Amino acid sequence: MPAISYLYPAFELVRDESRCTACRLCERQCAxxxxxxxxxxGRMQADERACVACHRCxxxxxxxxxxxxxxxxxxxxxxxxxxxxxxxxYRQAESGGVLLxxxxxxxxxxxxxxxxxxxxxxxxxxxxxxxxxxxxxxTFLGKKSVDIRRGPDGRILPGGAPQLRLNxxxxxxxxxxxxxxxNAHEALARAAQELGxxxxxxxxxxxxxxYRYGANTIVxxxxxxxxxxxxxxxxxAAIEIKMGQGAKPGIGGHLPGNKIVGDxxxxxxxxxxxxxxxxxxxxxxxxxxxxxxxxxxLKEASGYKKPVIVKVAAVHNVAAIASGVARSGADxxxxxxxxxxxxAAPTRIRDNVGIPVELALAAVDQxxxxxxxxxxxxxxxxxxxxxxxxxxxAIALGADAVYIATAALxxxxxxxxxxxxxxxxxxxxxxxxxxLVRRLDPEEGKRRLVNLVTAWKHEIEEMMGGMGINAIExxxxxxxxxxxxxxxxxxLDILGVRHAGE
Amino acid sequence: MTIWTEGLDFQALxxxxxxxxxQELELEGVLGQRYIGAGLRDKRLRIRGVPGNALGxxxxxxxxxxxxxxxxxxxxxxxxxxIVVEGSCGDALGYxxxxxxxxxRGDVGYRCGIHMKAYREKQPRxxxxxxxxxxxxxxxxxxxILVLGLGLEEEQPPVGAFPAMGxxxxxxxxxxxxxxxxxxxxxxxxPADGEELRWLQGDLRDFCQRFGLDPEPLLADEYWCLRxxxxxxxxxxxxxx
Numbered sequence: 169m170p171a172i173s174y175l176y177p178a179f180e181l182v183r184d185e186s187r188c189t190a191c192r193l194c195e196r197q198c199a200x201x202x203x204x205x206x207x208x209x210g211r212m213q214a215d216e217r218a219c220v221a222c223h224r225c226x227x228x229x230x231x232x233x234x235x236x237x238x239x240x241x242x243x244x245x246x247x248x249x250x251x252x253x254x255x256x257x258y259r260q261a262e263s264g265g266v267l268l269x270x271x272x273x274x275x276x277x278x279x280x281x282x283x284x285x286x287x288x289x290x291x292x293x294x295x296x297x298x299x300x301x302x303x304x305x306x307t308f309l310g311k312k313s314v315d316i317r318r319g320p321d322g323r324i325l326p327g328g329a330p331q332l333r334l335n336x337x338x339x340x341x342x343x344x345x346x347x348x349x350x351n352a353h354e355a356l357a358r359a360a361q362e363l364g365x366x367x368x369x370x371x372x373x374x375x376x377x378x379y380r381y382g383a384n385t386i387v388x389x390x391x392x393x394x395x396x397x398x399x400x401x402x403x404x405a406a407i408e409i410k411m412g413q414g415a416k417p418g419i420g421g422h423l424p425g426n427k428i429v430g431d432x433x434x435x436x437x438x439x440x441x442x443x444x445x446x447x448x449x450x451x452x453x454x455x456x457x458x459x460x461x462x463x464x465x466l467k468e469a470s471g472y473k474k475p476v477i478v479k480v481a482a483v484h485n486v487a488a489i490a491s492g493v494a495r496s497g498a499d500x501x502x503x504x505x506x507x508x509x510x511x512a513a514p515t516r517i518r519d520n521v522g523i524p525v526e527l528a529l530a531a532v533d534q535x536x537x538x539x540x541x542x543x544x545x546x547x548x549x550x551x552x553x554x555x556x557x558x559x560x561x562a563i564a565l566g567a568d569a570v571y572i573a574t575a576a577l578x579x580x581x582x583x584x585x586x587x588x589x590x591x592x593x594x595x596x597x598x599x600x601x602x603x604l605v606r607r608l609d610p611e612e613g614k615r616r617l618v619n620l621v622t623a624w625k626h627e628i629e630e631m632m633g634g635m636g637i638n639a640i641e642x643x644x645x646x647x648x649x650x651x652x653x654x655x656x657x658x659x660l661d662i663l664g665v666r667h668a669g670e
Numbered sequence: 671m672t673i674w675t676e677g678l679d680f681q682a683l684x685x686x687x688x689x690x691x692x693q694e695l696e697l698e699g700v701l702g703q704r705y706i707g708a709g710l711r712d713k714r715l716r717i718r719g720v721p722g723n724a725l726g727x728x729x730x731x732x733x734x735x736x737x738x739x740x741x742x743x744x745x746x747x748x749x750x751x752x753i754v755v756e757g758s759c760g761d762a763l764g765y766x767x768x769x770x771x772x773x774x775r776g777d778v779g780y781r782c783g784i785h786m787k788a789y790r791e792k793q794p795r796x797x798x799x800x801x802x803x804x805x806x807x808x809x810x811x812x813x814x815i816l817v818l819g820l821g822l823e824e825e826q827p828p829v830g831a832f833p834a835m836g837x838x839x840x841x842x843x844x845x846x847x848x849x850x851x852x853x854x855x856x857x858x859x860x861p862a863d864g865e866e867l868r869w870l871q872g873d874l875r876d877f878c879q880r881f882g883l884d885p886e887p888l889l890a891d892e893y894w895c896l897r898x899x900x901x902x903x904x905x906x907x908x909x910x911x
Contacts, residue, residue, distance in 0.1 A: 256911075259909050259911055260909060263909040264909075265907060265908045265909035266907055266908050266909065267908075267909050267911065268908040268909060268910040268911070269910070269911065391785075392766070392785060393747045393765075393766035393768075393785070396728070396747050396766070397728065397730060397747075397749040397768070398709040398711070398728050398730045398749065401709070401728065433789075437768060437787070437789040437792070438787055438788075438789055438811060438812070439788070439789060439790075439812070439839070442811060442812070442838070442839055443811075443838055445785075445809055445811070445836070445838065447784070447785060447808075447809055451762050451765055451781055451784050451785070451808075452723075452724070452742070452743040452746055452762050452765050461704065461723055461724055461743070464680070464704065464705065465704070465705050465708055465724045465727040465728070465746065466728075468680070468681075468684050468705040468708040468709065468727075469705075469708045469709030469727065469728040470709070471688070472681075512910075514908075589910050590910060
């Protein structure tokens with residue numbers, strides 16, 4: 169490689185020689201091959217060019233001899249030509265390829281959650297202590313019927329559209345088997361079952377051994393239709409049509425052939441080594457009117473027993489799009505913001521396409537209410553929900569529930585090194601290498617996911633109680649419980665909230 | 671058993687078909703009802719009239735025969751079974767089809783066989799008697815498509831523009847003297863040969879059998895086979911970092 173293309177490693181491994189015992193554990197743990205033992209010198213050495221800062225070695229070093237630091241090797245500082253911008257040009261000038269990276273948009277765009285503050289009761293109405301008073305966090309997702317039918321005896325007739333029942337308004341969003349490991353999927357499935365919520369297969373089909381978690385599974389249908397057949401459609405509690413993904417709106421997917429091995433191949437039902445390409449659009453849907461066709465073909469194939477979710481990325485006209493989706497017969501709309509994660513996406517798309525989910529949610533909820541069709545659909549939002557406070561703010565802005573994926577992966581050990589696409593995840597999440605996958609114990613993973621969501625549930629109850637609200641229903645779309653801080657009037661108008669102090 | 675479909679919307683018709691005890695059904699007066707045979711495992715349906723979009727979507731073993739034309743997305747994500755159409759079909763026939771067979775006596779529209787795929791014993795196939803529109807076999811990942819161009823008898827292939835765009839598996843057979851000129855770089859056209867000829871002959875005989883045609887003169891004709899020329903044509907597109 170020519171000298172021009174040499175890039176100084178982004179991270180440096182600092183090894184405290186006084187602590188290192190050359191036990192070589194770091195060497196065994198690093199799938200990137202950063203560490204090696206130099207027998208002549210009798211000590212460990214590192215080639216940091218392959219280091220992705222996943223912190224596996226740091227976390228496991230028995231003598232705490234290691235740390236990873238951002239290099240201070242720097243180009244001349246330039247506010248316009250950042251080091252990243254320059255280095256990306258070196259890479260592309262060398263390869264001629266589309267830059268590919270993973271996880272959510274890392275750039276410093278505004279995070280509106282951090283500009284919203286939550287209300288609390290003082291004097292005028294009592295706050296509630298969730299530890300001693302009942303708090304309702306159960307949420308039902310699906311079409312809410314406005315007409316109530318009664319039988320001859322005057323009793324209300326059951327029926328109406330199928331619903332998903334969630335104990336807590338948090339679901340695990342779509343991550344395909346292939347983009348993440350079997351053990352990660354199993355941890356999500358077990359956690360969803362224990363929590364009384366749902367996980368989502370993503371577009372890679374459903375592994376045979378996970379059909380037993382079907383009651384807590386959402387099966388996804390994307391444009392590539394991998395692993396989609398009648399058994400699959402009927403295996404889950406709901407069917408999600410993936411129209412778009414926040415990390416890469418407007419483009420399809422490509423799981424490279426080298427990841428289509430063993431059970432991945434069996435589950436996607438494509439030969440080993442074949443590329444799994446998802447076209448950008450569903451080619452049976454061109455105008456939004458056709459969405460009706462796909463929604464109803466899935467309902468026909470699943471006997472009208474399951475709600476159909478339509479997942480769209482948050483883009484500029486998302487309110488109008490959501491209105492169209494609500495009229496397509498879909499039961500639930502999922503909106504994925506531009507900070508949502510991915511197992512691989514072209515960097516330019518990930519970092520420049522789409523809008524923040526906070527604005528999208530506020531616009532969609534407002535539009536559906538103005539049109540009188542808010543009750544026809546439930547809204548689930550995702551795309552970087554980081555804490556229970558984000559959940560409360562999302563629900564107050566109008567969501568029925570939230571989707572989390574990055575947060576769930578972090579609970580499983582993800583250190584956000586943004587290298588999923590390399591397939592060498594040292595934490596056993598975004599990899600298919602058997603020796604790496606084994607590092608993630610599904611039962612321990614389940615325990616951590618259950619802990620996370622349970623902790624969030626307590627915090628949600630605390631915040632609701634503080635506002636004097638004892639049911640999640642009374643928080644939904646209750647924007648009076650929010651105030652903006654450091655926002656322009658235009659931003660406040662779109663979010664439909666007042667400024668703090670007003 | 672005959673179902674008179676007049677006045678039945680797709681939902682009511684679907685329910686009648688699903689809950690019928692009879693294994694052989696004749697649907698009379700079909701007028702655009704969508705999703706006929708969606709997800710259906712067994713039963714044989716004979717359809718008179720024009721079925722609507724997504725005929726046989728997700729179908730998993732049933733057999734449909736349409737005595738007339740069909741519309742868009744016939745056999746969408748079909749997993750198994752057989753669809754025979756005596757007339758012509760609209761766009762996106764066999765989209766993401768993974769198994770079973772579709773035989774169309776007439777023409778088909780755009781994007782026929784798009785994202786068709788194969789897996790082990792599941793080797794889907796589409797045979798078109800007439801002409802196919804543009805983007806035939808787009809993103810094809812497996813299975814076989816055969817376009818006969820019956821009655822056209824031109825030198826030119828019986829397909830529209832850009833056949834096999836994005837093809838990365840499977841094979842497309844065209845009955846013609848010259849291969850298409852606008853093939854993408856990762857696709858090669860060669861005269862059908864060896865195992866390709868065996869597939870082709872089997873598919874051709876089955877097609878002729880469905881429509882009472884004599885396969886012999888067709889078997890003697892020239893066929894071009896379009897297949898991807900590398901295993902993973904899109905790998906070199908990316909710069910991971």
